[in-house]
Amino acid sequence: MSINTKYMLELENVSTNNRKFALKNNNLRLESGYIYCITGENGSGKTTLLRQILDENAKYSGVIKLFGEDIRGRHNIVMKYAGYVSEERVFLEKRTALQNAEILGKLYSEFDIDIFKEYMKIMNTSINTTYYKMSRGEKMKFQLSFAIACQSKIYILDDVTAGMDSVFRAELFDMLRGLLSDECLVIITTHNVSEITRHTDYVAVMENGSLGEFTESIEFGV
Secondary structure, eight states, X not given: OOTTOSOSEEEEEEEOOOSSOOOOOEEEEEOTTOXXXXXXXXXSSHHHHHHHHHOTTOOOEEEEEETTEEOTTOHHHHHHHEEEEOTTOOOOTXXXXXXXXXXXXXXXXTOOHHHHHHHXXXXXXXXXXXXXXXXXXXXXXXXXXXXXXXXXXXXXXXXXXXXXXXXXXXXXXHHHHHHHTTTOEEEEEOOOHHHHHHHOSEEEEEETXXXXXOEEGGGTTO
């Protein structure tokens, strides 16, 4: 697979037929080098849309492409290139952060334990804390360190900054900016308008299962 494709991630008319909540004809084309934000009210479909990309058992119509190639039936592509940070992400609850990294890192061909340790130290988070004992913020920092250690190309951060102090939020976006130089992109969901306008490049609004077009963040709400 070539990573020189212009669009890293593409969705073409992605829809679902879930009786409780349906996605409707979602389209996007995202290039590397930017932080993209998806915003919208709770229940608008943000997390559901992300699940279609990440879940190998997702049932959707339309096409999802990574680096120009359809991911349907090829979840190994997602595993290799996408780093996911979310409260929904499952790890080994009774293992420490380091044990989680050592065990689960083996699933990722590019995983580097030294990078993991480096970022855990940068984020002032212990590698020896058992996962279930971590606070929400510590879990998000651990997950981000894990995703970076996988040397991901697409970072998907689902509402990770909620409840975090303003100092760390600023540091987080500085780290994400640093990652962009390595031909990657970031997708983040947030309700925080300040984050949207100050820290991201493009924003799209999700409403009733449909994603609007991405516009420059500085124009959001104008």
